[in-house]
Amino acid sequence: MASVEHTNGEDVAGGGEVRRRDFINIAAVSFAGVGAVAVVLPLIDQMNPSADVLALASTEVDLSAIQPGQAIKTTFRAQPLFVRHLTDKEIAEADKVDPSTLRDPQTLEERTVDGKKQWLITMGVCTHLGCVPLGAGEGENRGEYGGYFCPCHGSSYDTAARIRKGPAPKNLEVPKFSFTSDTAILVG
Numbered sequence: 678m679a680s681v682e683h684t685n686g687e688d689v690a691g692g693g694e695v696r697r698r699d700f701i702n703i704a705a706v707s708f709a710g711v712g713a714v715a716v717v718l719p720l721i722d723q724m725n726p727s728a729d730v731l732a733l734a735s736t737e738v739d740l741s742a743i744q745p746g747q748a749i750k751t752t753f754r755a756q757p758l759f760v761r762h763l764t765d766k767e768i769a770e771a772d773k774v775d776p777s778t779l780r781d782p783q784t785l786e787e788r789t790v791d792g793k794k795q796w797l798i799t800m801g802v803c804t805h806l807g808c809v810p811l812g813a814g815e816g817e818n819r820g821e822y823g824g825y826f827c828p829c830h831g832s833s834y835d836t837a838a839r840i841r842k843g844p845a846p847k848n849l850e851v852p853k854f855s856f857t858s859d860t861a862i863l864v865g
């Protein structure tokens with residue numbers, strides 16, 4: 678009888694010991710798990726772009742108020758962006774130039790969206806040393822080729838914003854953009 682009670686007592690005691698150890702292990706693992714999540718979440722959070730960065734990633738521009746011959750200056754990713762509504766005359770001037778004679782050969786067609794050649798969207802950053810050219814603001818000097826003129830060292834761009842004279846090596850950059858309606862574009 679005594680040995681049976683003893684055996685039962687050992688089993689109970691042994692089982693209790695195992696259960697206690699399991700609990701300690703599980704508690705330790707759970708704690709480690711919570712610790713890992715607590716460490717990982719802030720890291721993931723830091724890697725996600727913040728709302729203001731996402732807002733800067735693309736720019737929507739309403740074209741409805743920009744009349745032929747006018748341009749506006751806005752910003753895209755913290756840099757100047759020119760949006761210009763070309764007149765038929767400006768389109769004709771750009772089209773009559775043989776692109777093979779240009780420093781950075783491109784046609785107006787290649788720099789605009791199919792069927793919307795009148796909308797010239799470019800960065801407002803001179804490709805020489807990065808000044809902001811004139812020509813997008815009302816009454817500003819557009820230079821001898823009628824597009825944009827960089828006052829820093831005298832680069833002149835034509836009505837397709839292609840470099841025609843002065844030290845700039847390239848045409849004004851055309852950013853990636855698409856029409857979201859007949860009168861709106863999304864740049865970026």
Ligand code: FES
Nearest residue numbers: 803805806827830
């Ligand atoms: S920065 Fe425009 S011409 Fe030099």
